Amino acid sequence: MGREYGKETICIQSGWKPKNGEPRVLPIYQSTTFKYETSEQMGRLFDLEESGFFYTRLQNPTNEFVAQKICELEGGVAAMLTSSGQAANYYAVFNICEAGGHVVMSSTVYGGTFNLLTVTMKKMGIECTVVDPDASEEELNGAFRENTKCVLAETIANPALVVLDIEKFARAAHSHQVPLIVDNTFATPINCRPFEWGADIVTHSTTKYMDGHGICVGGAIVDSGNFDWGKYPDKYPGLCAPDESYHGITYTERFGKMAYITKATSQLMRDLGSIQSPQNAFLLNLGLETLHLRVPRHCENALKVAAYLEKNDKVAWVNYPGLEGNKYYELARKYMPEGTCGVISFGLKGGRAAASKMMDHLQLAAIVTHVADARTCVLHPASHTHRQMSDEQLVEAGVAPDLIRLSVGIENADDIIADLEQALEAVDG
Numbered sequence: 001m002g003r004e005y006g007k008e009t010i011c012i013q014s015g016w017k018p019k020n021g022e023p024r025v026l027p028i029y030q031s032t033t034f035k036y037e038t039s040e041q042m043g044r045l046f047d048l049e050e051s052g053f054f055y056t057r058l059q060n061p062t063n064e065f066v067a068q069k070i071c072e073l074e075g076g077v078a079a080m081l082t083s084s085g086q087a088a089n090y091y092a093v094f095n096i097c098e099a100g101g102h103v104v105m106s107s108t109v110y111g112g113t114f115n116l117l118t119v120t121m122k123k124m125g126i127e128c129t130v131v132d133p134d135a136s137e138e139e140l141n142g143a144f145r146e147n148t149k150c151v152l153a154e155t156i157a158n159p160a161l162v163v164l165d166i167e168k169f170a171r172a173a174h175s176h177q178v179p180l181i182v183d184n185t186f187a188t189p190i191n192c193r194p195f196e197w198g199a200d201i202v203t204h205s206t207t208k209y210m211d212g213h214g215i216c217v218g219g220a221i222v223d224s225g226n227f228d229w230g231k232y233p234d235k236y237p238g239l240c241a242p243d244e245s246y247h248g249i250t251y252t253e254r255f256g257k258m259a260y261i262t263k264a265t266s267q268l269m270r271d272l273g274s275i276q277s278p279q280n281a282f283l284l285n286l287g288l289e290t291l292h293l294r295v296p297r298h299c300e301n302a303l304k305v306a307a308y309l310e311k312n313d314k315v316a317w318v319n320y321p322g323l324e325g326n327k328y329y330e331l332a333r334k335y336m337p338e339g340t341c342g343v344i345s346f347g348l349k350g351g352r353a354a355a356s357k358m359m360d361h362l363q364l365a366a367i368v369t370h371v372a373d374a375r376t377c378v379l380h381p382a383s384h385t386h387r388q389m390s391d392e393q394l395v396e397a398g399v400a401p402d403l404i405r406l407s408v409g410i411e412n413a414d415d416i417i418a419d420l421e422q423a424l425e426a427v428d429g
């Protein structure tokens, strides 16, 4: 095949590649199960001696083709879809970190991820040390322990909009012989490919820009194939020692660079079952076909809106990493030269009360829990998504109590600004 395609071509053409006479568009394989000619062949599939489909909880062709597209966009070697972004981060960590293990995690990760690691996985015997993403390398190194299995962080944190110094985190992870897992939901592979900067595994909430239309909850995990699990057999027995639930298969020996995703599919998905439905995967694929067009437009609109807000008298502060003078502007230019994301956060001089009033006056921008889709929407994390967190945790997570999260859509930018303007007029100066 010689030529490596650009991301635009991958968005449109990758994944499903029809053979002669087959449907041009990715079909929905709406079937739980798959038929074989001989009992022996089915047996070989169950033994993972042959690859193929047998039950949709483990693998489904529609899902596979969509996972392949995401894999190619990220420049990985293997990928899988999950039912949600939550499931993706859970599987990505749990695949290599069991009871007795320890995770180093950035403090500014998405609220759901924060709870997953510090509350729910803690109950499973997995410990987590939370680190400031802006910590020095020395401080970062101090967070690691003998039993640390991975590092978890977000390219652009939701909703703190902290840009991760991916190289710094990768260096710290690798100097402790563990992989760096990066949740790339907000940047998307259109703006940043974390593998190029040293990340080993990427996760996604496909619910956001990848879907892009606010229609399906979903997730994905992509492996770069770069982390050499086999070098640390004592640290990663799940990958490097025989799996008794699979007739003693050793994933690293049998599957090489595919070991991590193969284990996550054939063991975690088998036992925990957080699959994406093929219908949803089909819709996700439609979203992916325009990802390369939508993401730049989101960024262009967000920059215009951020610049407008910055100049408005009633606005106390604006946080958008694409804005010159922002704390993360330089990091954003390095890792995402073409743009960051469509999400902005800001606070009003009138604080919490003014935020509620302004939000109630918005007409175009809707108050919804969701972010990162075609329609402009707005949320007050302290009263909504991050409601379970204490004020102290909020500050640690980079979410000021007065923070308004504005997800700028791909409508006409002037219309979005006019809507904000009339809503701000309703707020007392």
Ligand SMILES: *Cc1c(COP(=O)(O)O)cnc(C)c1O
Pocket (backbone or CB within 6 Å): 084, 085, 086, 087, 089, 110, 112, 113, 154, 158, 183, 185, 186, 204, 205, 206, 207, 208, 217, 218, 219
């Ligand atoms: C939304 C989100 C998640 C959780 O994804 P769901 O699809 O809602 O389960 C995880 N990480 C980030 C960065 C997110 O924005």
